[in-house]
Amino acid sequence: MKRTISTSDAPEAVGAYSQAATDGNLLITAGQLPLTIDGELLDDEPVDRQTEQCLDNVKAILESEGLSLDDVLKTTVFLDDIDDFEAFNEAYSEYFDEEPPARSAVEAGAVPKGAAVEIEAIATTE
Numbered sequence: 001m002k003r004t005i006s007t008s009d010a011p012e013a014v015g016a017y018s019q020a021a022t023d024g025n026l027l028i029t030a031g032q033l034p035l036t037i038d039g040e041l042l043d044d045e046p047v048d049r050q051t052e053q054c055l056d057n058v059k060a061i062l063e064s065e066g067l068s069l070d071d072v073l074k075t076t077v078f079l080d081d082i083d084d085f086e087a088f089n090e091a092y093s094e095y096f097d098e099e100p101p102a103r104s105a106v107e108a109g110a111v112p113k114g115a116a117v118e119i120e121a122i123a124t125t126e
C-alpha cells in the first residue's frame with residue numbers, strides 16, 4: 001500500500017511531489033536539493049556544503065519515519081557538473097563511511113533551481 005510522507009523536519013517540496021513515499025518495505029525519497037529547513041537554497045555555497053545539506057535533508061526524512069542513513073540501500077546523485085565529483089564524493093563519504101549504499105552519480109546537465117547537486121535515496125523499512 002502506498003503512503004506518502006510529509007515532515008516539517010525537512011524542506012517542503014518545490015513542486016508537485018512528496019518528500020518521500022513508501023510501500024511498507026521500501027522508502028523512496030524525492031531528490032533532495034540543498035535547501036535549508038527555512039527554504040533557503042544554498043546555490044552560492046560550494047558543492048561539498050550543498051552535498052551536506054542534501055544529505056541532511058535525506059536523513060531528516062528517514063528519521064521522521066524512525067529510519068537512519070544505515071537503512072539506505074541506494075542513492076542516486078545528480079551533479080550539475082561532473083568536475084564537482086571529487087569534492088562531492090569527499091563530503092558524501094562523511095555520511096556513509098561504513099557499508100555505504102549502492103550509488104549512481106551522473107552529470108545531469110542541470111539540477112532544479114540552479115543547485116550543484118540533488119540526491120535521492122531508497123531505504124529499507126524492514
Ligand SMILES: C=C(N)C(=O)O
Pocket residue numbers: 014015017030031032033112
Ligand atoms: C526537486 C525535485 N525532486 C523535483 O523537482 O522533482
